[in-house]
Amino acid sequence: MNEIIGKFAREGILIEDNAYFRxxxxxxxxxxxxxxxxxxxxxxGKFTVLTSEMLDExxxxxxxxxxxxxxxxxxPAERDFDFEVxxxxxxxxxxxxxxxxxxxxxxxRYSRLKNLLSKRPELKDHMPIADLRGGEDVVSIIGMVxxxxxxxxxxxxxxxxxxxxxxxxxxxxxxxxLFEKSEKIVRDEVVGVHGTKKGRFVVASEIFHPGVPRIQxxxxxxxxxxxxxxHIGSQTFLEDAFMKFVKWIxxxxxxxxxxxxxxxxxxxxxxxxxxxxxxIYPGQEKELLIRDIHEQYEEAARLFGxxxxxxxxxxxxxxxxxxxxxxxxxxxxxxYAKSLYSIRNIExxxxxxxxxLDGVRTLIYHGRSFDDMAMSVNGLSHERSDLIMEELxxxxxxxxxxxxxxxxxxxxxxxxxxxxxxxxxxxxxxxxNAYKKYKGVHLINSGxxxxxxxFQKIYNIVPTCGQVPVLNRxxxxxxxxx
Ligand code: D5M
Ligand code: FE
Ligand code: ZN
Numbered sequence: 001m002n003e004i005i006g007k008f009a010r011e012g013i014l015i016e017d018n019a020y021f022r023x024x025x026x027x028x029x030x031x032x033x034x035x036x037x038x039x040x041x042x043x044x045g046k047f048t049v050l051t052s053e054m055l056d057e058x059x060x061x062x063x064x065x066x067x068x069x070x071x072x073x074x075x076p077a078e079r080d081f082d083f084e085v086x087x088x089x090x091x092x093x094x095x096x097x098x099x100x101x102x103x104x105x106x107x108x109r110y111s112r113l114k115n116l117l118s119k120r121p122e123l124k125d126h127m128p129i130a131d132l133r134g135g136e137d138v139v140s141i142i143g144m145v146x147x148x149x150x151x152x153x154x155x156x157x158x159x160x161x162x163x164x165x166x167x168x169x170x171x172x173x174x175x176x177x178l179f180e181k182s183e184k185i186v187r188d189e190v191v192g193v194h195g196t197k198k199g200r201f202v203v204a205s206e207i208f209h210p211g212v213p214r215i216q217x218x219x220x221x222x223x224x225x226x227x228x229x230x231h232i233g234s235q236t237f238l239e240d241a242f243m244k245f246v247k248w249i250x251x252x253x254x255x256x257x258x259x260x261x262x263x264x265x266x267x268x269x270x271x272x273x274x275x276x277x278x279x280i281y282p283g284q285e286k287e288l289l290i291r292d293i294h295e296q297y298e299e300a301a302r303l304f305g306x307x308x309x310x311x312x313x314x315x316x317x318x319x320x321x322x323x324x325x326x327x328x329x330x331x332x333x334x335x336y337a338k339s340l341y342s343i344r345n346i347e348x349x350x351x352x353x354x355x356x357l358d359g360v361r362t363l364i365y366h367g368r369s370f371d372d373m374a375m376s377v378n379g380l381s382h383e384r385s386d387l388i389m390e391e392l393x394x395x396x397x398x399x400x401x402x403x404x405x406x407x408x409x410x411x412x413x414x415x416x417x418x419x420x421x422x423x424x425x426x427x428x429x430x431x432x433n434a435y436k437k438y439k440g441v442h443l444i445n446s447g448x449x450x451x452x453x454x455f456q457k458i459y460n461i462v463p464t465c466g467q468v469p470v471l472n473r474x475x476x477x478x479x480x481x482x
Pocket of ligand 2: 229273320429
């Protein structure tokens with residue numbers, strides 16, 4: 001591991017690329033790094049990621065600890081919300097569980113991703129697999145990955161299929177760069193390939209993802225707070241930390257500066273696992289404080305109901321909520337969460353959903369597919385969900401792998417294709433905060449308000465608790481509540 005990165009990593013701190021490049025360029029990166037580490041630690045911050053903006057501020061970490069006398073928050077009296085739901089699948093989700101649905105589903109996935117790929121100039125001359133002829137010609141194809149495996153000699157074989165046929169693509173291990181790229185290819189994604197046809201094989205010279213262009217960052221004159229994985233009803237739900245967060249957002253907690261940040265918050269996005277649910281994993285009952293799903297949502301209503309009403313709350317379900325488990329998950333059903341539904345400023349949407357928050361396109365996804373990505377791809381882990389998000393953006397699909405831990409409904413349309421590149425991708429599920437700006441997109445994982453569970457102990461998952469990312473007019477800030 002690189003020396004600077006290693007130095008921070010040993011202290012449990014990750015470095016965003018931009019911050020790393022800046023540090024590397026400094027006269028004496030080693031001693032600046034040591035100073036930064038001391039500063040971070042003395043601030044009591046358990047930061048997960050060192051960002052470039054934080055370098056700017058030389059770590060003014062905000063740990064709202066100090067309660068100020070209550071004064072009115074300087075929130076504009078009349079707030080205009082320019083809130084738009086761009087995509088919500090709650091009422092557009094149709095499936096009968098027939099095999100025909102599955103074919104329609106895969107066709108939809110293939111054609112939508114192929115459409116994105118064929119816009120790439122390198123692939124505009126792609127040809128149907130069935131039309132490939134022998135010889136040494138350079139070929140260009142687009143296909144869905146049926147299988148990906150290593151040969152005995154440690155070359156990689158990708159079985160590709162399009163609507164005309166199938167072909168085996170070989171990636172030679174001497175082609176180091178391409179081989180490395182091919183290690184991130186997963187089953188059921190759609191890719192483009194350049195190569196030469198040799199007998200039954202295409203020997204790859206390049207592999208293409210649908211990809212993401214660098215996007216223009218959106219100007220914003222307000223702030224958005226992001227949370228997820230609250231797990232209300234669990235014995236490990238950190239109620240005190242959550243109540244402090246609510247107090248902060250209401251302007252009753254924190255320094256002047258923290259209170260003015262709170263006043264600037266216009267939207268709160270909640271990316272799933274609002275409650276702990278019932279029967280989600282074996283032995284869960286023993287860890288529940290509230291053993292009735294309706295009562296868990298009652299409690300959620302009590303807590304979320306305290307949030308000032310001039311904040312718009314956007315809420316999607318996670319795998320612990322009471323929606324259908326297969327993705328796309330429709331919004332949390334009203335029948336389980338009557339009191340929560342009576343809170344006027346909450347918008348209940350599907351998992352995933354795409355919304356516009358005053359022009360800031362925000363894609364919200366709980367993040368169940370991270371389990372599959374971490375399991376299938378070397379180098380991807382729960383700790384760095386920002387890297388997984390980056391990969392999903394390049395693949396333009398939120399849950400590419402079918403048939404592993406993430407149950408996907410065989411809808412007629414594949415709603416997990418990322419058609420439009422968002423300004424913000426907000427996820428949760430792994431219970432570990434992460435942040436990265438990738439090609440202008442803010443990739444945010446909002447951690448959790450649940451301390452480590454028995455289940456997570458077994459898997460050695462160490463959560464980051466009570467750390468709330470706030471996008472403050474385009475700059476990421478992290479507040480920590482304990
Ligand atoms: O997920 C909380 C954390 O636990 C998250 O990091 C994923 C991990 N998790 C969840 N289910 C599994 C299984 N079946 N195997 C391994 N790891 C898992 P939450 O959704 O809050 O339970
Ligand atoms: Fe969770
Ligand atoms: Zn989850």
